[in-house]
Amino acid sequence: MTYIVQTNGLTKTYQGIEVVSNVSMHIKKGEIYGFLGPNGAGKTTIMKMLTSLVKPTSGEISILGNKFTHMVLGNIGSMIEYPIFYENLTAEENLDLHCEYMGYHNKKAIQEVLDMVNLKQIDKKPVKTFSLGMKQRLGIARAILTKPDLLILDEPVNGLDPLGIKKIRQLFQVLSKEYGMTLLISSHLLSEIEQIADTIGVIRDGRLLEEVSMEDVRGQNTxxxxxxxxxxxxxxxxxxxxxxxxxxxxxxxxxxxxxxxxxxxxxxxxxxxxxxxxxxxxxxxxxxxxxxxxxxxxxxxxxx
The missing domain is CATH 3.30.70.100 (Alpha-Beta Plaits)
Structure with missing residues (x-):
């Protein structure tokens, strides 16, 4: 079994309180992993630890079979919490800056990803004119811009209308099946996760309760x-x-x-x-x- 993400005993403590406790996750290469849990369960904190935004108190993280390095982080695309942009710049200019920051020189990819998230027609407008849903789509475009091996998305369809949600759902399936990306997605919309996930991980009070394939979940349906x-x-x-x-x-x-x-x-x-x-x-x-x-x-x- 090839795991692109593995954690072992991952724990995070703030002011003596464990917000993530002894979490051992296993995310297979090329799958869509739905990360589910109530508000405050620890999903975002774990995602931040996987992207080196937060340092674990204890435990181990392995991504692409390696410990954290700048090279490993370069193979991760992410959108965690609310995406932040340079508001006076256009969508295209924001993505161009991201390319420079990441050392990614395929500028044709900018128009490709804007097209993927249905923003190509407004790529010249300043981001400050964008709605919440449009900013979410731009955040997804930025996350997939460099064609990462691992995509980590925290509540990616927040602010999207039903049609927008459907198109993003289809995009995630394309990224997984055609581009071979591995997706870790947290969402409160269980019906959406049910339609796209290969595996789900359920967390409560900082503890991972279960990892189970959607095939097994469906097999238990009555x-x-x-x-x-x-x-x-x-x-x-x-x-x-x-x-x-x-x-x-x-x-x-x-x-x-x-x-x-x-x-x-x-x-x-x-x-x-x-x-x-x-x-x-x-x-x-x-x-x-x-x-x-x-x-x-x-x-x-x-x-x-």
């Missing part, structure tokens, strides 16, 4: 019928006594999830109607990455 009714007590009686269904769960005062594999949605609907139970909605669903994440964060069993 189909169920979700029933919403204002007469929950009566509905439960009908399910158990009339239909002999026992594998169901009450989620709240109106919602019931029915996990019986052979349960017929039509039969349930008919029985409820015959027993004067109103049905606000009834749909077949499956457990998602969001369900998996919430159960893990809450310390519950992963199985349904």
């Amino acid at each position: 189909e169920y019928i979700e029933l919403v009714t204002s007469n929950q007590t009566r509905a439960c009686f009908v399910l158990e006594k009339e239909l002999q269904l026992t594998n169901f769960k009450i989620l709240n005062e109106k919602t019931i999830r029915i996990y019986e594999a052979e349960a017929s949605q039509a039969a349930i609907s008919k029985a409820l109607i015959l027993n004067d139970v109103d049905i606000e909605s009834m749909n077949k669903k499956y457990t998602s990455l969001e369900d998996y994440f919430i159960k893990l964060i809450n310390g519950n069993s992963i199985s349904a």
Whole structure:
């Protein structure tokens, strides 16, 4: 197994408080690794340690099979927290300065990456006129400009509209599959991570709870019928006594999830109607990455 990023016992302490505790991550070459966790869980701090912006208190970091060197850092593109630019310069001028700083001399790449993030038509405008979403896209363009082996992105779709999010999602897939980049992406949009990630790492209170492939997460998905009714007590009686269904769960005062594999949605609907139970909605669903994440964060069993 070829890992482009490995950490061993990575720990960061601020004023005697461990904000990152004994984290050992494993990111495979060429994959998209989704980094998930609540606010304040330690995601950004870990990303800063991986890019040498923050020095670890203890532990080891290996990138591209090596310890930190300037050469290794030259193979990393990143956008962590809010991207900062020279506001009076244009998008093109900001990227040109980045090329100079990185010692990267392929100036044709500037127009290529601006095109990739749909900013080519406004590359001559000063950045101070840009919206939050446009600055996010410019930050992504700067991160991928030098064609790095490793791309580290902290909440990269903040401020983007749904169409913009879709285009950036497609871009990430292209960077991974066609350019062979490895992507480490943190995001609060679990549905987006679910669509693009190969592996997810879940962190809570500075501790890495789990690393798991999305294939394994999908393999644990369970189909169920979700029933919403204002007469929950009566509905439960009908399910158990009339239909002999026992594998169901009450989620709240109106919602019931029915996990019986052979349960017929039509039969349930008919029985409820015959027993004067109103049905606000009834749909077949499956457990998602969001369900998996919430159960893990809450310390519950992963199985349904």
